[in-house]
Amino acid sequence: xxxxxxxxxxxxxxxxxxxxxxxxxxxxxxxxxxxxxxxxxxxxxxxxxxxxxxxxxxxxxxxxxxxxxxxxxxxxxxxxxxxxxxxxxxxxxxxxxxxxxxxxxxxxxxxxxxxxxxxxxxxxxxxxxxxxxxxxxxxxxxxxxxxxxxxxxxxxxxxxxxxxxxxxxxxxxxxxxxxxxxxxxxxxxxxxxxxxxxxxxxxxxxxxxxxxxxxxxxxxxxxxxxxxxxxxxxxxxxx
Ligand SMILES: Nc1ncnc2c1ncn2[C@@H]1O[C@H](COP(=O)(O)OP(=O)(O)OP(=O)(O)O)[C@@H](O)[C@H]1O
Numbered sequence: 001x002x003x004x005x006x007x008x009x010x011x012x013x014x015x016x017x018x019x020x021x022x023x024x025x026x027x028x029x030x031x032x033x034x035x036x037x038x039x040x041x042x043x044x045x046x047x048x049x050x051x052x053x054x055x056x057x058x059x060x061x062x063x064x065x066x067x068x069x070x071x072x073x074x075x076x077x078x079x080x081x082x083x084x085x086x087x088x089x090x091x092x093x094x095x096x097x098x099x100x101x102x103x104x105x106x107x108x109x110x111x112x113x114x115x116x117x118x119x120x121x122x123x124x125x126x127x128x129x130x131x132x133x134x135x136x137x138x139x140x141x142x143x144x145x146x147x148x149x150x151x152x153x154x155x156x157x158x159x160x161x162x163x164x165x166x167x168x169x170x171x172x173x174x175x176x177x178x179x180x181x182x183x184x185x186x187x188x189x190x191x192x193x194x195x196x197x198x199x200x201x202x203x204x205x206x207x208x209x210x211x212x213x214x215x216x217x218x219x220x221x222x223x224x225x226x227x228x229x230x231x232x233x234x235x236x237x238x239x
Contacts, residue, residue: 004063005030005189006082006157011050011060012213013043020046022213023060028157028189033179035200035221036193038210039234044193047210048159051191052084053077065156079108083155085146085163091134097121098130101148108153120151123185124178140171144178151182157189158182164196172196176203201225209234 006028013021021043028034036044049055051062053074062070069077092100098117105113121127124144129137134145143163150158160179164172176199182188194200200207200221207224209217211234217227224230 003030004028005065006051006191007061007063008047008051009061009063011047011062012058013046013050013055014058019213021050024210024213024215026191026208026215026218028191030156030189031183031187032206033183033190033192033204035204035207036191036210037195037197037200037207037234038216042210043213044210045161046213048084048161048191048193051159052082078153078155081154081156082159083150083153083157084159084161085150090146090149091142093135094133096131096133097126097137097145100134101145101152104149105152110153113152116152116154117148120148123151123182124148138171140167140174143167143171143175147175147178151186151188154186155188157191159191161193162195163192164194164199172199179203 004027008024008026011021011024024047038044046055050057053072057070061068064077064080064082069080098121101117101121102113105116110116118127121130124147126144126148134142137145163175167175179190180203183190192200192204204221206219207221208215209224209230216233217224217230
């Protein structure tokens with residue numbers, strides 16, 4: 001049986017009568033990228049919030065590395081290897097690149113925050129920009145800096161909510177290549193919510209499709225692309 005680094009079991013989040021997420025079961029294997037797609041309002045961001053602990057579950061379980069973490073808060077889950085990127089909101093605009101990655105690593109309690117920072121900056125090809133003030137980086141580089149901050153402390157799972165939003169085609173491709181490399185070099189598993197279908201189908205090992213808070217299809221990119229219900233509900237001519 002495959003060993004899952006992350007599992008959601010019957011996860012539900014209801015806001016009054018709104019069933020934002022309603023009984024979602026998903027898994028992530030070590031080093032795997034799972035793309036998560038679906039129309040606006042399908043519940044993709046809410047399920048990420050459920051997994052990180054930002055939203056309290058109405059029902060179900062989140063299991064990280066075989067342990068039920070449903071009762072734990074955001075910080076405790078991060079300490080146990082569950083990380084997410086925040087699309088630049090975690091960046092201090094006026095601080096040099098390396099300093100803020102080092103600070104994030106120190107906050108995580110790493111023994112050698114400087115070495116940890118150098119390691120992730122190299123991984124994301126930002127090591128040559130260590131002394132640059134974050135505000136002076138290009139948009140794509142800022143996105144990579146955000147990813148670097150999410151990578152301190154060597155997380156096992158990375159949750160990414162629309163990391164390509166606002167990037168040029170070239171910047172998206174570059175970020176996608178870095179993500180793919182991360183999974184093989186660091187064995188990180190990625191849950192990727194993204195509207196850019198070329199990216200999702202290009203780098204995901206498996207894809208899950210949401211509609212109205214539920215999973216309507218899951219499988220390899222090829223299986224999902226050819227699923228009639230998915231084509232009708234979501235992909236349309238883009239498939
Ligand atoms: N705090 C909230 N209170 C009430 N309803 C909410 C709240 N947050 C989200 N919702 C509702 O839950 C549903 C799922 O929203 P969610 O943002 O998770 O969808 P999404 O798939 O991420 O959409 P998008 O692709 O547009 O980001 C939507 O109907 C949304 O209006």
